Amino acid sequence: MNIAPRYLGRGSWLARRDPRVLILVVVLFIITTIQAWDLRLVLVLLAIAGLYYRSAGIPFQSVKRNWRVALTLITIIVVVNSILTGDRVRGVADIHTYFAIPLLGTPVSAESLTYALTQWLRYVGMVTVGFPMAFCMAPTDLGTAFARLGVPEKFAFGLDLTFRFIPSLAVDYQQTIDAQRVRGFDPAGTGGVVNRLRQMIPVLTPLTVSAIAGAEDTIDAMDLRGFGTVRRTWLRALRFDRVDYLVLGGFALLFLAVTYAGIALGTGQIWVPPFMLPG
């Protein structure tokens, strides 16, 4: 299993953007999508998310498994939600029931199916915009980007430090596994819950304790350099260019438009396509 962040979109149009753009677009898109329940509007948002995703140049073969897992998870949530919600569909008084699910008795209606489809598309849109942040951003840029977005610098530094620790901890992890294998450890694990958790102990414990003990060197180095006594500066310089402003402006405008549409046109309520209404 790959336990390091993968920079798959390197060199793409989106990767050339300021990393703050990728963070802000996710935030703007999520708060925009949360407001939309009209299927037509959600399809528009999904199309925009798709275009944004394409600009990241992420090879599909490399993320096929990630997509499969994400879509499975979303589908499970939506199906369970539809079964449990039944006909309690938000903002809709007039329900057109097709049939009831045998044994459960949950009614399946034009409205509940539309609601489920809309909810599924909303989730897919959010994940579509989230993928570029995972695969199209240099991992070392994350701390700097958050710091420049106004996040407290100590938090941002911690974030930066976390990404720097990951490769060395991944190596330590592999070495610990190898060392324990020599002693008869089976990383596949078998048995019940308690047994499988106990089987993690030979890896989890030495890795954690040695990492904490090893942290002392980093703490000393930071203290000797006077960490926290003056305001930090960052080696990586970030600067928005005109295209960055255009992308951010576009998503901000989208947020305002969807907010307005929710108030003026009622797109915060579900819309059932006429062909789904019986008779």
Next chain:
Amino acid sequence: MSSMSMSRSSMWNVDSRVIVYAAIGAALYGVLGLFSFLLPGTSNVTIRPAFALVTFFGYGFGPLVGLFVGFVGNAIIDQISGYGFLTYWNWSLANGLAGLVAGLASLYVGGMMTGAISRRALGGAIAGVVASIVGFLFVFSDIVVGGSDFNTVLTTGYVPVVIADAIASAILVPILVYAWEPLKESMGR
């Protein structure tokens, strides 16, 4: 006699020690959190043993470290898995809140944080279970974020994750306390 407790004021100090322990914890959670297994007898409930690190770091190093380890660690797991750092921000925050609650253990199991190591280990287990139950209440924000029904979040989100994480914490946090405490004393911490 050793103690895992810290004074109320030092709990909220952010110094180099807090930053480094938080970063180490988040990186460990990010690396080990990718490994999980299915709870026997269920179809979609997975146990992530590494969650015990969130409550252990909170319990051992304070609420801010716990908050950071849970929030950033979970976001890193999402980042490596491909969902993106902030896509499931509310689940990351729920993990962070669990770490924060474990870090506030002195408020509800304060008496168990001093004395014999067995008491401190038991305190860690209790803090881990309480933190899982309280911290993950935040996943009900899925009602607003995803438009899910209360019962859906309860049955597919909250209950499975609390059961899984409480089991992992109750078993693994005491073991981590047993491993770390003697080393901490020998290091003069």
